Amino acid sequence: MKKETLLNAVLIALFVGVALAAWIMDEPYLITLATKAAIFAIAGVGLNFALGFGGLVSFGHAVFFGLGGYAMGILAFHAQTYTPILEWPFAINGTRSMPVIWCVAIVVSAVVAVGIGALSLRTNGVYFIMITLAFAQMFYYFAISWPTYGGEDGLSIYVRNEFPGLNTMDPIQYFAICFTLLLLVLFFVHRAAHSSFGLMLRAARQNEERVQAVGHTPFRLYLTAFVISGAITGLAGALFADLNRFVSPTLLSWHTSGEIMIFVILGGVGRVFGPVAGAALFILLEYVLGGLSEFWQIYLGAILLGVVLFARGGLYGLIAGREVAHD
Amino acid sequence: MTDPVLEIRGISKSFGGLKASNNITLDLRPGEIHGLIGPNGAGKSTLIKQITGNLTPDSGSIYFNGQNVSHLSTAARARLGMGRTFQISSLAMDYTVLQNVVMGALGQRGNIFRFFNSVMKDAELIKVAEDALEQVGLEDCRTFRTSDLSHGQRRQLEVAVALTLRPKAFLMDEPMAGLGAEGSQRLIGFLDQLRHQAPIMLVEHDMDAVFALADRISVLVYGEIIATGSAEEIRSNALVRSAYLGEGDAA
Numbered sequence: 001m002k003k004e005t006l007l008n009a010v011l012i013a014l015f016v017g018v019a020l021a022a023w024i025m026d027e028p029y030l031i032t033l034a035t036k037a038a039i040f041a042i043a044g045v046g047l048n049f050a051l052g053f054g055g056l057v058s059f060g061h062a063v064f065f066g067l068g069g070y071a072m073g074i075l076a077f078h079a080q081t082y083t084p085i086l087e088w089p090f091a092i093n094g095t096r097s098m099p100v101i102w103c104v105a106i107v108v109s110a111v112v113a114v115g116i117g118a119l120s121l122r123t124n125g126v127y128f129i130m131i132t133l134a135f136a137q138m139f140y141y142f143a144i145s146w147p148t149y150g151g152e153d154g155l156s157i158y159v160r161n162e163f164p165g166l167n168t169m170d171p172i173q174y175f176a177i178c179f180t181l182l183l184l185v186l187f188f189v190h191r192a193a194h195s196s197f198g199l200m201l202r203a204a205r206q207n208e209e210r211v212q213a214v215g216h217t218p219f220r221l222y223l224t225a226f227v228i229s230g231a232i233t234g235l236a237g238a239l240f241a242d243l244n245r246f247v248s249p250t251l252l253s254w255h256t257s258g259e260i261m262i263f264v265i266l267g268g269v270g271r272v273f274g275p276v277a278g279a280a281l282f283i284l285l286e287y288v289l290g291g292l293s294e295f296w297q298i299y300l301g302a303i304l305l306g307v308v309l310f311a312r313g314g315l316y317g318l319i320a321g322r323e324v325a326h327d
Numbered sequence: 328m329t330d331p332v333l334e335i336r337g338i339s340k341s342f343g344g345l346k347a348s349n350n351i352t353l354d355l356r357p358g359e360i361h362g363l364i365g366p367n368g369a370g371k372s373t374l375i376k377q378i379t380g381n382l383t384p385d386s387g388s389i390y391f392n393g394q395n396v397s398h399l400s401t402a403a404r405a406r407l408g409m410g411r412t413f414q415i416s417s418l419a420m421d422y423t424v425l426q427n428v429v430m431g432a433l434g435q436r437g438n439i440f441r442f443f444n445s446v447m448k449d450a451e452l453i454k455v456a457e458d459a460l461e462q463v464g465l466e467d468c469r470t471f472r473t474s475d476l477s478h479g480q481r482r483q484l485e486v487a488v489a490l491t492l493r494p495k496a497f498l499m500d501e502p503m504a505g506l507g508a509e510g511s512q513r514l515i516g517f518l519d520q521l522r523h524q525a526p527i528m529l530v531e532h533d534m535d536a537v538f539a540l541a542d543r544i545s546v547l548v549y550g551e552i553i554a555t556g557s558a559e560e561i562r563s564n565a566l567v568r569s570a571y572l573g574e575g576d577a578a
Contacts, residue, residue, distance in 0.1 A: 191442065191443050192443075194446060195442045196433050196439040196441050196446040196449075197439055197440055198442075198446070199430060199433065199439075199446045199447075200430065200433065202419075202422075203419040206419040206422070207418065207419050209413070210418055210419055210427075212401040212402045212405065213379075213405055213411050213413075213488075214405060214430050214435075214488065215405035215406035215435070215437075215492070216402050216434060217400065217402045224440065323421075
């Protein structure tokens, strides 16, 4: 447990250190990279809630990332064109307020997760992977063929949305927002993992029969986990869209699902901070290897292969050892 | 006479042409240990699975505390107070011993959809859990990883988890399996006391244990109950002798 706590602290310090150093040296690009890592980390922590704690290998989390992104895109698009989203039966207008956008992103993702989860969780194993992928592809092609919001070209938002009291266009301030949200999400996930719900959920992953024998239904645990997981990933999507001030169907593509899964696997499945390490490593590799070769993902592939073959627990497993069963 | 805790009324279950349960009627009364014996493949485990709700009988019904539970899920039956131990230990292997028992205590409490409580710091749950561990003699292993336990200790842990549920009846599927002589003796002594807490339906291969413990014994052969009675009656029952005990090794 101690090693893991230390590693968590190092990771947090690394994020803050890199962002501050970049700020002092006036390197906005580096700050943006750190922000991107923080956002990816949120998405990964979200997926990990289902995948790591519940054993639900969702290959469709791009749905939630994309929904969060489009929640931001659509709300901000209507705000910048001064058109209502809906006129009848009641008027809904766009907004440029980040907190409102986040709430919408979270709620929309959660609602969709209830639907997808309720259907997908009737299957398991490889079928679950496939059905979540299928749902994601449905949303992807829907976004491509819906011209109102840019279709294949996506939506550009001219100015980043607003947060009360902060200048969100300043990279370090936007980093502060994203990083704070990451910490809040980590705090929630940490508490949830050690709560009565977390204990049962992680037990269901190990042994469904046991959970039933003590009077609980694995399906309800899984569905709840899937919804929380989707909601967190949706939040990340909204932040990512605001970082780029751009949304496109790419957010919904299966590459995105794969990338989010890579954060989880690289960092350590089922470890609260695992995806944070995974996302940071991913961005680092992209930055370092991307400078060497356009085909940097070949190296990423090799590293991923290495992790899967030789370090099952990811970075966390490698450094902090097997998860200590805690009291 | 007091009403039975568990009543099985005319249960039948077939797998293709194989009649695994054929019109089985059984009951479990307060304070008793009801032994269920039978040769391999007689349908003992199939019967237990129907009682706990893992399998749905083709016909017949199951009453638990006077309530028809035939259409309830396994989880719902567990909540009503069916404390079950598995033939092959079925535990959360990555958890500590204490965590496994706390799960049982949580199950008894009901609402687990709480996300902010630190469950392993809940004094009330820990107390229930530690009491159960003490009862089965595992109190020194509380921080062990369950997968590191010996086979016998896992069996004890299964019983401890069932205890935390404060069940109205225990369903034990071969709790002695693989325990060894000393372990079996301890468990026999323990079950002997336990029956006063809640009656036990005991499926067991260990004949000595069953005959030592059971108030009543039912003999299951090819999916049918061929006899029910006290240890004496079963020993002297001609049908049982020919169908089961008589074939080679005596009980």
